[in-house]
Amino acid sequence: MRYFICLVILFSSLSELHADHGLHFKSNEVAKELRTGVDITHKSNISYNTSFSIHFAISFRDSDTHYGDILSLKEINGNKLIQVNFRDPDLFVIYNKRETKFHCNFKELGIQNNRWISFELKIDAKNENLQLLFGDTILNTSIKFPQNSEFALSLGVVNKYGFVIDEVPSISIKDLSIRINGSPKHLWPFRKTDSNLLRDILSSRTAKIYNPDWVVDYHNKWAPLDSFTFSTIPSMAFDSQKEILYFVMNNGDISSYDLRTKQFSTLTVHSGYPSFEKSQQVIINKGEILSYSFNRNRTSSYNFKTHQWSKNKKSSLDDIPKFWHHNKLIHPITKEITTICGYGFYSYYNKIQSFNKESNTWNELKFTGDTIQPRYLASFGSSSKDSNIGYLFGGLGNSLGKQILGKEFYYDLYKIDFKKKCIKKLWNYKCKDDKFQYLPVNTMITDNDSCFYTIMFPALKRNTYLKVVKGFINNSRLVFIGDSIPYDFLDVESFADLYYWKSENKLIALTSHLASDNTYHVNLHSISYAPDEEAELNLDARSLPLSIKIFYSCFALFLLILALIIRKKIRAKHQSEKELVSHVSTFDIEPIISYKIPLVNAILLFGGFQVFDSKSKNISYRFSPTLKELFLLILLYSTENGKGISSRRIQEYLWPDKPESKAKNNRGVNIKKLRSILEDISGLEIIYDNNYWKLTSDDSIFCDLIHITNEIKKFKESGNIEKLEEILQILKRGTLLRDIFPEWLDSFKDKNTGKIVNFLENIVSQADLNTSLRLRISNVIFEFDQMNETALRVKCSLLSSEGKHSLSVETYENYKKLYSKFYNEEYKFSFKDIAKDLTVMH
Template sequence: MIQGLRGQNVTPELDYGLVFSSHEVTKDQRTSLALTPEAPFIMKDGFEIKFDLSLRRLTDAYGYVLRIIANDSLNIDLVSSPEHEDFDDLNLIINNRQTGIHFNHADIGLQAMAWTTVAIRFNLREHRISMTWAGQEKTHELATTADLSSFRFYFGANEFGKFNTSDVPPMIIRNVELVRNVGETIRWDLRKHGIGEVYDNTLTLAATTRNPTWLADRHIRWVHARDFQLEKYPSVAFNSISGALYAIDKNNVYIYNADGKIDRRKIQHGKPIYSDANQLLYVGAGNTLVNYDLFSGRLSRFDFERNAWENTDTTYNLPNYWHNNKFYNPFDRSVYTFGGYGHFTYKNKFMRYDSAARKWMEVQTTGAIPPRYLGALGLTAKKDKALIFGGYGSESGKQELFPQSFYDLYSFDLRKHDIKKIWEFKSGHSDEDIVFSNSLVINEEDSCFYVLSFPKNRHDSFITLRRYSLNKPEWQALADTIPFQFHDEHSFCDLFLSQATRQLVAVTSHKEKDHYRINTYAINYPPVSTQDVFQEVEKTSTAAVYMILAIVLIAGSAATFVWIRKKRKQPEVPSVQEERSVIPSVAGSATPINFPETEKAASAIHLFGGFQVLDKDGNDITGKFSMTVKELFLLILLHSAKTEHGISTTTLQEQLWPDKDDMSARNNRNVNLKKLRGLLEEVGDVTIENNNAYLRLVISDNVVCDYHVVSRILASGNAVDNTMIEALLKHVKRGNLLPDIQSAWLDNFKSDISNRIIDMLLEYSEKLDVNRDDRILLEIADTIFNYDSINQEALVIKCSVLNKKGKYSLAKTWYDHFAKEYKSLYAESYPKTFDEVIS
């Protein structure tokens, strides 16, 4: 920890657990967790199952918390049944009969969203079952348990034979433990997860999930919270204690509260400062909202009782302190500012507003910070020091004399006004000029701070959340990105910590014609990287090997010859790890398909469901790819998969550096290619060939790229069979191609691959039997819906299969949902009736 920075409250623990979708969604969208997806557990003497339970609401909460199926013939159910006269709020039911084990919410003082522990113990020798909830225990004598030995466990919905159910309470589950009498404990914390599955803490036993929502994912993904517009002279501020966002324009003050309510205050008297560079600051001392402009020397406070500003001067002043930083100093009870830009000059003065003299005064400091703007500032927990990080400026303050990005950290003592430099990136921090949000958030307990970053020289770009060390120049990219349109003086972004909701809140602003568009985003605190949430499990199986060999064999006699020739140079039975993707040949050619059937823990490039890169050791290095390097990589990768020669350097320049001359663009390209090649060396044997002004990506056999695997399957020219479809589904059901990246050039790739995936799946579905192949048909339909939510062929498949399985009401529910979405999109009713769809 940096000397002089005191610790604050301990960082909140990562939220974790599985959220179950309940009656608020259609039946086939409800959540299930199966601890025994294949074989049951054999436990002849008894066992205990224990878990943490939280109900999201206490009304409209009917459903199966847990269904235990013994010997595939006897059901033991823990059922939530509030608002029912014949049952208590939580009941243990055995073989469809009530028992003496039941609880009411009031008996244990249960509140919504509160965690309680449930433990169910089976003593098969003594013919007794007992249950403890929130410390209260109840027991029930079993008639006989002599024959009970195998047990299946399902939380929420399940589709197991006659015991299937879609009644799910609105619950959250975590810390599931299964304790056998012999002392063995199997534990699923539900902190980390995979896709459609979650392993126990030893990464040995996989439970399966359907329609999961993971609390931990809220720490890696931004959620778009609000979108609104303001008129002239907008600015925003934040109350970290209550989580309220304040936004103003020339006529109104808006208060966006943490509970989602909006309080609009029409200004009755006075006006905010008429300047496009005005700033807004919430001061907790006195619950004060302060609006100011340094150049005009004005500062105005808002009276919440009168809905009035102190300022009455509506003279417009040209901006001269764009993007200055601000804070309230409790030691002299004054508003302070630092830096800014205007009239070709970068600023580095600390200014203080003297309320008695009603003017801004320069603060005399010990030490100095080079002039800059677009940097970030935040206060320590004790509010005795301010940290100032980064920005864009010049040592002289003059725009004409070598302006540059700064990646350095300073502290400013609020009592003594001493300035100290803490650290600086000497080189290698970023391949392009990046700047930062107006504020940063300090986490002293973890010796780090959080800040938003974005390229200074790009208009359509993305904001990235970064975590920097307080002690040394180290950083890590976190979460996904936020779209951002940056136009210097007409754009703004900021970052706040809401103590009320335990979230980081990002606010962006940009000008649209005669108004300003404001967007807010939230992510649970503390934010983490994807590797902190997703389970990476190495899977190797003989079945997978045979599946790969089968795919190779179907390529035909010519392909077989190629395979045999390669096989002479390899061990007779290759391991799963040795089967890797290669760049596909020109579309339409019939070539051998060589791809992995399981997730890889090392040397992998994932594009479906989100961009992710793993190095040779299985470490997630996605955060090392800056925006420009990532886009450069994807342009080369996707064009190399599409055409044999790759992408021309001219096309690269048009996409990445359209505003630069040839010399400058070439220099930028060379610098970024050097960085990209260094990152690819960490991944494995991945090279970039340069041939006659064309760049082409070559991936060797020891690196997996899901896009290449999928492209090879789609372009194989072979007859489609179940093995190929299973392999295709494994990758494409993860999600759309690069959903977290929005670039115009990428649209055609997304559209093309989506159409080809849908076409292949539909083509194969026509060969299947609805009675025999129901599982694969449902998976095909669900995958197609991920790419096209109103695909009519997928609707027919889904409803027909469900109807054939005797799930008429479920099929009808899905049809109704589809018809509603169809009408919402096309403003007309879906032309086919339900009977026509399932006929």
């Protein structure tokens, strides 16, 4: 029976298990009182008889934290204490404040940062055994532990054991499950929530969370890493083995940035120059910086031992490149510099060419199979499984290669086999929107030859943005992921690229552009890999035996069949009542007028957040959680008081833990992003007026909240039924911003909900309105206030008077159940009291 209950709950909670999830523990980067903890047994302890196990996935990240408590467990009857402790680079298990022989050295085990590792602590009190599973390591020791007892459990900084815990290492944890006496009893996926409670999806338990920081935000949000300024254009290359970025200047100077140490430094250069052209013509080959020129047919390499460039002739910055924004690689067979496509002198190219050192010539390579259309600004990446294979995605060009004949945005994917000298077109993404004009950056990251990641940007405006896109190698799908990075696109004066930071399991985005003062600005951002990855949770993979997994599968089939049989019987039994429900439903929603909510230059807040631009395109996806909250703060305060919101108030709501300088920087960056988005909405603008941020709009902008407020006022003045129809059409979409839950928003929701419900209550009680309209109004009231007694009385009375007695009783019974659930007491009025003729109410 227990397995059956677990299965039902698991099936009903699948949405909990299909998104990047997990809890990121704040460590010594914040004050002690702001560090993260989870009290698993905050209400009551967990009982066991002979054994129990605790299993979760854990990830460590690079930080200055070298110590902290991961897990604390206290057995109640025998007062036994177990702690799992981290002291860099070791993991320890402490029993009654003494070290056990359990000791895992991360360096010896090759544990890398930002990778999920399986952790299980299993206590067998009957056989006096303690077992630790950490990754592929299994350790056992003898331990005396009471049977038939209970335990308290917490993670991180939770003080409930009689001694101080204020240190937690830089970790993330997800999918914590507990088995009692061999059976799965509890599972907390650690999915993001706006409350301080985490739900156990196998029981009614909750865990209390302190100072949470969610893993999903690190997979959806780019974090600024560093920025640099150069007096002339730098050519940039990334050494993925050393994890160092190199910046090569025309005069031979080289600067470097070490991702691991965050150190920017200047290399010693004794003599020589690179073969420099302004089209990013440097590449790393076996740890060597290699530069190349198309115009001069030469290469020059930098020797790290002698600190010399191999060529002594300086290149001219006036030498215009032949192939802007081409793709490059070291040929997997010949080991020669190889380039793909490019743009120059008003022409697009589809050449694949390699440089022959012996003859100092560029030779075009010949391939069989499909032909790549001439283009530049494409994205290239090598196969993660076969170094002879490369993939080329997207770009801008046309089939004849002449710029004068127009531009075509490509969203196709080619497989290039350098060993077989063959090209195959895998797919062409058919974009339904001809206004979708995005281009990728130079590099893509492939993942097991099943998908790839690159970043793309809208190409037809200068102040644009970069956004991660996930593509599927065997399926023509493109999915935008996460938030965006500001990007100034000046065609050949701009450059952006994507790198994989292996040791930290992150993606690095690099952007470079020519600034107004003729200097070149380079910015680095990082995001956790893989962005917004949709990984299925493998429930307790180590601790659930195969027999139970098979049992779950069989039971799932049985449950499905059983559900179908029950559903069929219910349908047959209540067919006549279903027809009645169908009739009433149609009758209930019949509109008075055919009012349609505008979807051009529109801001919709009822039923969830949606924004439509001047071309009726839904651009809600462009608002990251922070941008959405910032936009709503400015919008709602502007609507309420007419003057907007101050910078200090924005800081209090969005960045309360940041110092003023950082909060100011965050605000400036996000205001800039927001203004960029609002450029596509005609007549809407953010201004800074008299120390307040304010949203201004003209008559072409439709905001449903503002419209509702105005229409309610007009209806009160005129009693025009058409105005009421417009109000109901909007409100039936749902409550105000029901998908957004910051604390500051509650007062706005409560205030507007109260006004709306009071207005509708006054109207629905008017006997001169027709039955259909009054039923529709009562339904809308229930949408905003499901415990509204006026709506209950109206609906039950009207349904009964129309002969829909069963529906009237059903409405009443549902209300009674909710009332009992919310107030923990029985509803005092009988159905007869509620359903009596409405005239008795007045």
